[in-house]
Amino acid sequence: MNNPSDNIESIDPFKDPSVEHTSPWNSQFENTNQDVISAPENSTLGLQQPEMQEEGICNSITQEGNTSNNQQTVVENIERVKSGSSYDTKEPHKKKLQFTLKTITCKNNQTCIYRFDVSTNFPEYKRRKYFGIERTHAEFNKLSKHLAISYPLCLALSFPCVENFIINDPDIETAVHTFVQTWLDWVSFHNILQNDYELRKFVEAPFIFNPSAVITSISKSKFEIEYEKFSKSSFSFFQGWSGNSKKASAVSIKSDDITDSYNRSSLTPDEKFQLYGKEFNTVSRPLNNARIRLIALQTKTRQAACAILDLSSQITSLGNIDLGKQSKLASSLLSLGQSEKSISSTQTLISAVEGTQPRFYLSNLEKGGLDIQRSLVNRVIIFSEYYEAKQSHDRKKQAVNILRSSSTIASKAVDDTLKSMEEAKNVETELRNKAEQVDRTLNIDIKKYKAVRHGLLTQVLRSWATSQLSLERQILEEYKVCLKMVQQSSADSLNHIRKTRFSVEGNTNNSIPADPNNPLNSYISSYSASHFSPKLSSSITPGISSIFSS
Incomplete structure (x- = not known):
């Protein structure tokens, strides 16, 4: 329906x-x-309904009597209004x-x-x-x-x-x-x-x-044993990230593709629930690989943060070298070292995000998948108990028929067997109702949880992507500042070299001898005026400069 x-x-x-x-x-x-x-939906029950014809007859009789009942209700309401009596028209x-x-x-x-x-x-x-x-x-x-x-x-x-x-x-x-x-x-x-x-x-x-x-009770029930089994399998996920999640072995799932089985109208109830288990297994299977990849990603991000922090200390030490209090290169190096330190701090934050948010999401999503598998195992247990009770009832029914056909069996033995058969029948009826209920309830619960899981996955991706994007933008801004500092430092250093060259050429005292073996003269003479253009700094990293040019 x-x-x-x-x-x-x-x-x-x-x-x-x-x-x-x-x-x-x-x-x-x-x-x-x-x-x-x-x-109850016939398409979702694991058991057949032999009483459907009788129910259909009762429904038809009820529908025939609806007209007269409605007329009687209208008449009663009119009489209540005339008499001024109050009545509640709302549903309970x-x-x-x-x-x-x-x-x-x-x-x-x-x-x-x-x-x-x-x-x-x-x-x-x-x-x-x-x-x-x-x-x-x-x-x-x-x-x-x-x-x-x-x-x-x-x-x-x-x-x-x-x-x-x-x-x-x-x-x-x-x-x-x-x-x-x-x-x-x-x-x-x-x-x-x-x-x-x-x-x-x-x-x-x-x-x-x-x-x-x-x-x-001292002895544990089958359902408690299954609960502890699935709980232990989920614990390995967030205890050091070293364990592998166990799969539910009690639910048999075929190896064909899920897309080939989406025509649920032609499936039996057992096949439908097997398909549910396969769907959640398909979703949960990549979680183990995802956590391994996240561990590697977090480790690399942490290593990158340490390397950038080491680079920051080296650049700062280079800037602290005695290059003169008025040296623009020294101040630029100190600023660059501070920026690299900020980048290292941001990388550390990214490492923390990669180690907390995805881990929290994946662990709880895996627990939801294990809850589905545990419920399917419980269904198998309930139906197994029902089939055992049904077989027991059939055996006792056959025993009664054999005793009745024998003329040498005492009537007391027949009565005891009849009593035992009635008890077996009551047990079978109780377990049958339980099996019917588990099919109806699980079918609805799993559908609802699929919608819940979809919402959780959507929020997982949205929240994680938002956090990562915010931190990555912060790093890009820091790199943009570093790039400008490098460009400014290179321009200042080249201008300083050009001024030094002009001062050497215009020095009439020849404080620096014009010896061709002088390393300073050979260093300065290797540059031409065109090399000292400030545009040179923009061509150092044309790819990165084009990113921030807008």
Whole structure:
């Protein structure tokens, strides 16, 4: 079915952090969440629906009765107006839960504290608005893990990695704010996650929230094992940049091109989710190579900054040589050394940007890809449990048929087997509903996350390009100043040599003997007057001069 809520390309999950946050996801999440509960799509279910004919009959009966019901409603409304009684024509309010991130504070670049406001109309909450709630990064991580393990039917995103980065730059702070607010919006607008009891405790009960206490069983569930597996694979990304991200081996993906499989109408549900996994793998695969290239780029930029700083010290030392207090060459060299020092400082800033912003973006984008793979693995686990329960039910059903056909089996054994078969049937029905729900929910969640990922990638490129362009322009301005100094210094030095030559030629005392072996005379005589033109400095570096001529 084509639902207007499935049009997710118009989602823009980003707002200016300085503006009061009003998430554009409200209507989108609410509409799609209603679809999850009340509108199962046959094209997205991994199971067949044998009850569709009966449902169609019920729908036709309902449509036939709509006319009489509408007429009756109109008559009742007219009678209410005549009698003066009040009635509410508005629809009941939809449940809303909204988090608005205000500030992020990091103490000693280790512990991050997030302050946010909450507004809700959930009847379970004690108040409608909460202001200035503060929670640490560790508490958010605990909540994220609890949601991921407790709700394997849906896509529960991991909380962004922040504590490994120094938040002392406005661009990094904006990026962190965007990622954290995106996570808060994802949880608060999700039809399943927003109703979590521990989420309400997280808001209402400060310093008491401890989701680890909810898990009392000693043995870990399959979903918790998968969560820890994918968490460990993502840790290697931002711990020294030395590890390789692991791929989800539980989801089988064909090797054909993605573009050949975009005709989703002809695909089975399993093939569709395999295609989802392949798409996110295709996006996440270059991240490992990108971080390696960024390490090399950052290293070269740092080396360039050190080399330019060394050049600056050498030029400054050359300018400090005793060439006379009135020497223009000495002052030009000192100014040039100062400019080279500024260029070195800017190169250091570029190195810092290359080591922080892209690293933060890539690490959190990879975590999103791993969340998708983990959800697909959870789907495989849920369907495996369903198929096992179905086989168990079939075996017990066959056992009942065999017992019934035998005349030597006691009736008590038949009753026990019937009871066991009913229990197996109930388990199969429960797991069947769970399998149907995971297909519907994941299909919608992955579509929404693809829109979110597109917005994040757009902001990544915009922010990084803006920072790089600003610093590169600063370096170009410094080089422009250096070029003018070189041109001026070369012109001044040539003019000085020309004056020295004229003074030597006009000196009647012949203080410098006209000895052909004199090195000064041979040096001066090697230049002609045409060589001393100031235009010579402009022809030294014609390519660079043409860049700044405008």
